[in-house]
Structures are given as C-alpha cells and as structure tokens.
Amino acid sequence: MRKYDVIIVGGGLAGLECGAILSKKGMSVCILEQSGRTGGFFQPFFRNGKKIDTSIHYVGSLDEGMFLNNVFRYLDVWRDLDLVRLNKDGFEKIHISGKCYSYAMGHENFAQSLSADFPHMKNEIELYTKNLKETGINSLRSTLLGGGISSDAMGMLSVSAFEEIEKTITDTRLQQVLTGHSLIYSGERSMTPFYLHAITSNSYLEGAYRFRGGADRLTDAMTSRIREGGGVVRTKVRCTSIITDNKIVKGVKLDNGEVVEGKYVISTCHPAETLSLLGTDSDVRKVYRNRINSLKNSPGLFCLYLVMKPGAFPYLNENHYIFGDESHANHSPAPLKNGILASFQPPVDDPGFAEVVTLVREMEWREVERWSDTIVEMRGEEYREFKERVSNEMISLADSHLPGLKAAILNSSSASPLTFRDYLGTPQGSAYGLMKSFSSPLSTIIPPKTKVQNLYLAGQSLNFHGVMGVTVTSLLTCSAILGTNVLTEEAGISL
C-alpha cells in the first residue's frame, strides 16, 4: 500500500493551498474531499446556463505587490485567474437611512472620500485610516512571522473592534458606515476584535477584486497544479476517522472502509469535526475537546442567487450594503444588523449588464433549527414558504435602493445555513467557523499543531476566515510541518 508524506482532509481552499505548497516542496500529498469536486465554499452551481458562485464575492490585497497577489503568483495560479478590480472611487456603497456612502480604494482615497461626507470628522477619519492600515499590516505580519500569537500581538488581539472605532470616531452615523460591511466578518459588539476588522477592511483598501468566470477558477487552478506536480486529489471520499497509534498519527479511514496511510495528516474540517474523527486512543484530553466544542461559531448566511434577464439591469462594479428600518438605524450602535449585501458577478456574455446578482443576509441557526432533521431537497412546504418570505423581503429591500432590480429577475434560488451544513459539513451552517473574541483571544485562536504527533490543522476556524485568513493559516500550517517560514524563506515574500 502506498504511504503518502501528507494526507489532507478536505479539498476547500485550505486543503488545496496546503497541498500546493507541500507538493511544491517535493512531498507526496493526497487530498481527500467528500464532495463531488474540490473548492469547498468556492464550488459553483448552474442555473439557466449561468455559473453561479455560492460564496465568494470579493477578495482583497490583490493589487500588484500585495500579499495575496504574491502568494497566488508563488503558487503559480495567478495566470489562471480573470480578476475584475472593483470601482476605485466606490467599491463598497453603504446605504443607511436613504443616504449612500462610499468606500474608495487606497488609504488616501478612502479617507478623502469619507471626509467629503463627514467634513467635521476629517482629522478623525485620517487617524482611523492610519490605525486601520497599521493594525491590518502589523497583525498580519506578527501572525505570519511570529508563527502564532507573539506577546507583541497580544495587545492587538485584546482590543474590541467597536470600542476602538468609537474611541476615534464620535459620530454615530460614521461608526455605522465604517462597519457597514461587517457581514463579511460577522461583526458582533461583544466579541469582534479590532485586528479582524482591520485586516479585513485594510485588505480591501489594498485592492478589492471579483473573479470573472467563477471563483472556482482559483481552486481549480490549485487542483491542477497539485496534480501536475504528482499529487493525488480524490473526491467523493469522506474521511470517517483519523488513525493514531501510540499518540502518533498513522493515516485516515474512509467511508468505504479504505485506509490511507501517511506520515502527516492535515485536517481542514471544522476543529470540532476533527476531534470527532479522533478516537479515545489519540489521547486528546477531555478538557481540550470540551473547550473546542464550547466555542461559538459565526452565524450562517442566507444567500439568494438571482439570474437576471439579459440586458435588463446594469452590471454594478461595486458591492451594495443596504440597511432597512430607518428609524432603527438612527438609534442603533454599530454594527447595524438589519442589512443585506447585493453583490454582482462580473458578466461573461454582455459586459454592461448584470447576469447574476447575489443578495446575502446574516441568518442565525435558530431561524432554521426546526428543519435541522431534514435533508437537501426534502425539507417540506413550511421551509419552502420560509425561504420564499425571506427572499421576498430581501428583494424588496434591494429594489428600494437599486430600482428596477426586481423587474429584471429571471429566476432565483437560495441557500440557507442548512444548505451549507449539508453540503460542506460546517456545524450549524456557520459561514466563517469559530468566532474570535477580544476578551479571550488565546482560547479562540487555534494553533495548527496539535497534541497528537504529526496531526496538524488548517482552515478558516484557526486564525481568521476568508481567502485572506485561510491563506495565512495554510502558510502557518505548512511552515510548522516544514520547520521553515514558507512565506519568507520559501516564497521570498516580504511583508
């Protein structure tokens, strides 16, 4: 039986990045993915002949010389991408109480354009932007170079996002505007650390792009590079247990009974699922299991995918975050919670017109919990009615700020946290995995190395989520296995 250097459980972004890095370093890798294709959240589906991205709407730090641009070139996938840079003078539009505020790309541009809307806050906006940039870059640097949480970084990890913003910005409406995109990191007053807000927001100021032709072009390119390098990528194989012997990992067992042997195993599943794959002989202590199982997951998202009538609604090269209930907005502290994101996929057939628009809103598990015992396509009439009601509310809100959108819809389909749970195995359909907390950073940030010898973790629950967070974590996981800093020593990327 062939024994691999590394077995990777899960073929989403994390698994593919780890596979691509380690096979580049000459290790034999085998990726095991339960779905019919790789990509995880990057997987598309098709309706009315249109390819629809299930999850990825935009990615930051992609301008020349920026972090993700460098990493994707190092992984040799850049050449496969068709990226569309969002509007530099307004890549995010935040609609609150009938007024629309823009985020411009680039730090100076961003500060200047917001100062035009809030002239009395000009100095504060400049201070905030400087803080955003410094915290965004320094948090990234200390995570990547420190290989985890350094003592310097601890100060940054323990700062509340919303308190930090309120310290500099005294205007309530501006606080709401600056956190108007917090859906992208599940912003919550009682938990979200400032570094998470800063890394995410700063990365978009460093070049926010959409994928034309499907976000899966990125994960497909990684899959191809791994195979071209001799790596094995298998789909429709579910890992049912991680095999250990005397507290050392030996391989994994699959749902068909097959055993795959390897020196190292990287699990990119949710950490709670990884623990459930480990038997009692692995010696993982009960207290660690309890800690992981008690951590809070981010809420899920409800996505409404709209296929548009040809030539009926213009393609908008920016994201629209739209908040309803104006009286509520006037009195609520940031972040506002009653909003939706309207995101447009770059058109493939007719450049000026929208082909696919996705509306997204946060959805807590309790909203769908009563259907938790059901499976895909078999959830019953009440669930169908629930989805229809939510969809209609979202379309009305979008149409009230983007007039004509509703009339231009040809067809729609939707995904709730139940959908994400059943297709990808994320607990309670959580969109971004384990929440980070400024009040207990050490217990919510999970290191890649485990107590089981040669078992490593990767994926969105460890450091932070999204393409940026997952890529950072993949670099850390591979660095831990290789015993060298992949970013600086292998890829030669400086931060």
Ligand SMILES: Cc1cc2nc3c(=O)[nH]c(=O)nc-3n(C[C@H](O)[C@H](O)[C@H](O)COP(=O)(O)OP(=O)(O)OC[C@H]3O[C@@H](n4cnc5c(N)ncnc54)[C@H](O)[C@@H]3O)c2cc1C
């Ligand atoms: C609706 C939505 C919108 C988003 N929008 C953005 C965005 O615009 N920009 C951005 O940067 N991020 C966005 N994100 C976040 C981003 O998609 C994720 O953080 C990232 O893709 C997670 O990658 P991952 O590899 O950690 O996890 P996953 O993609 O979940 O990959 C894990 C893989 O493991 C497989 N697996 C699980 N258990 C097993 C098992 N036992 N055996 C075999 N395989 C298994 C799963 O099938 C899956 O393919 C969005 C997320 C959602 C839900």
